[in-house]
Amino acid sequence: MPETFKRLPSFDFVSATAAAVKLDKLDVLKHKRTEFDLPQDTIYLDGNSLGPVTYTAKQRARDIVEQQWQTDLIQSWNSHSWIHLPQMVGAKIAPLIGAKVTSVIACDSISVNLYKLLCVCLAQQACDTQRTKILTQIGNFPTDGYIAQGLVQQKPQYTLQFIDEKAILSALSEDVAVLMLTHVNYKTGYVLDMATITAAAHAKGILVIWDLAHTAGILPVELDTWRVDYAVGCGYKYLNGGPGAPAFIYAAERHHQQIQQPLSGWMGHAAPFAFTQDYMPASGVDSFLCGTPPVLSMSVLDAALEVFADVDMAHIKAKTLALSEYFLDLWQASGLAQILPCISPISPQQRGGQLAFTHPEAYAICQALIANGVVGDFRAPNVLRLGFAPLYLSFTDILESIKRLVEIMENETYRQEQYQVKQAVT
Ligand SMILES: Cc1ncc(COP(=O)(O)O)c(C=O)c1O
Numbered sequence: 001m002p003e004t005f006k007r008l009p010s011f012d013f014v015s016a017t018a019a020a021v022k023l024d025k026l027d028v029l030k031h032k033r034t035e036f037d038l039p040q041d042t043i044y045l046d047g048n049s050l051g052p053v054t055y056t057a058k059q060r061a062r063d064i065v066e067q068q069w070q071t072d073l074i075q076s077w078n079s080h081s082w083i084h085l086p087q088m089v090g091a092k093i094a095p096l097i098g099a100k101v102t103s104v105i106a107c108d109s110i111s112v113n114l115y116k117l118l119c120v121c122l123a124q125q126a127c128d129t130q131r132t133k134i135l136t137q138i139g140n141f142p143t144d145g146y147i148a149q150g151l152v153q154q155k156p157q158y159t160l161q162f163i164d165e166k167a168i169l170s171a172l173s174e175d176v177a178v179l180m181l182t183h184v185n186y187k188t189g190y191v192l193d194m195a196t197i198t199a200a201a202h203a204k205g206i207l208v209i210w211d212l213a214h215t216a217g218i219l220p221v222e223l224d225t226w227r228v229d230y231a232v233g234c235g236y237k238y239l240n241g242g243p244g245a246p247a248f249i250y251a252a253e254r255h256h257q258q259i260q261q262p263l264s265g266w267m268g269h270a271a272p273f274a275f276t277q278d279y280m281p282a283s284g285v286d287s288f289l290c291g292t293p294p295v296l297s298m299s300v301l302d303a304a305l306e307v308f309a310d311v312d313m314a315h316i317k318a319k320t321l322a323l324s325e326y327f328l329d330l331w332q333a334s335g336l337a338q339i340l341p342c343i344s345p346i347s348p349q350q351r352g353g354q355l356a357f358t359h360p361e362a363y364a365i366c367q368a369l370i371a372n373g374v375v376g377d378f379r380a381p382n383v384l385r386l387g388f389a390p391l392y393l394s395f396t397d398i399l400e401s402i403k404r405l406v407e408i409m410e411n412e413t414y415r416q417e418q419y420q421v422k423q424a425v426t
Pocket of ligand 1: 109144214
């Protein structure tokens with residue numbers, strides 16, 4: 001059982017408050033907070049799981065139901081461009097990830113998109129029968145591995161190998177067909193060097209798929225410049241597209257002639273409304289579409305992306321890292337570091353938008369924090385994960401969340417019965 005916690009006597013909240021207010025004054029993104037409709041008295045440290053709603057997205061949700069669907073009905077496919085939403089949303093995501101607008105399309109979920117991309121890559125590599133391996137990192141988000149496991153069951157000539165994320169370069173060999181990696185580790189926030197790894201994989205003839213779930217909207221990346229082959233990402237985290245928002249696919253332009261994706265549905269057909277018997281893929285990333293797009297959630301994501309129209313990804317990254325550095329300074333100064341070890345990289349340049357702390361009671365601590373107005377999340381078996389999305393968080397919020405965490409740890413509030421009950425979603 002962990003020992004009782006007492007804050008360090010040298011830690012002074014009053015002088016810390018003055019410092020936080022000063023940092024907020026210098027914040028070049030502080031005006032963005034007013035674009036989000038967050039509940040009063042809530043410090044939201046879970047934008048890495050589900051981004052909050054913007055006023056623009058709320059307005060679009062109302063309009064799509066009450067005007068476009070209710071009144072304009074089926075004509076909206078044309079009059080409100082519903083049919084072009086996957087390309088329109090893709091075009092808004094493209095500048096956030098350093099991609100040409102014609103290389104990104106919004107569709108399906110990360111899981112489904114990974115299946116398509118793995119199949120595309122294996123088909124591209126099929127002429128070299130020596131390439132029989134799919135590599136991914138140990139500790140990748142489970143769905144990525146599950147999808148690859150399902151695929152190798154269907155294609156037993158391939159094997160799936162899990163490798164240590166700190167030793168990827170040495171695992172690259174000529175028998176590898178595809179390397180599938182998540183750029184920012186979902187638990188620890190550890191960031192892989194996308195440019196170096198992609199170049200090293202290419203030197204061995206390997207195609208690379210990057211999962212940008214914890215990258216898009218929080219860290220700038222240059223997919224075109226770094227010659228990434230393919231990537232996926234989701235709309236519901238830092239892009240604030242709402243629960244279950246559609247995901248996206250990036251495909252480098254040089255591969256556009258070779259895309260043969262397996263889910264050959266009518267929306268990916270070259271002429272869906274010709275209703276011909278035989279499948280003929282659309283060109284480029286349009287061929288990644290499969291069935292009818294989820295218009296309600298795609299429209300909300302489209303509106304949510306407007307929050308990025310006037311911000312620079314470099315500022316977003318700088319503030320994210322400043323917020324998490326500030327949290328770590330206070331975690332050290334308050335003494336929390338002694339009882340809540342941090343498993344995220346200490347160097348800010350090696351981490352994404354979140355920090356992860358371990359504790360045997362991490363689940364209950366997270367529940368007690370939520371009850372006290374600080375929303376984070378728990379990842380099994382013992383991780384408290386906190387996200388530092390910069391468009392709606394202030395330095396004062398960070399100080400306040402440390403204050404509440406210190407109180408919860410000092411009073412052992414988390415031991416109360418109601419915080420021990422595991423819910424379906426943690
Ligand atoms: C790295 C990563 N990949 C994939 C997913 C989820 O994929 P999907 O959109 O298919 O639910 C998550 C969810 O948090 C994730 O963190």
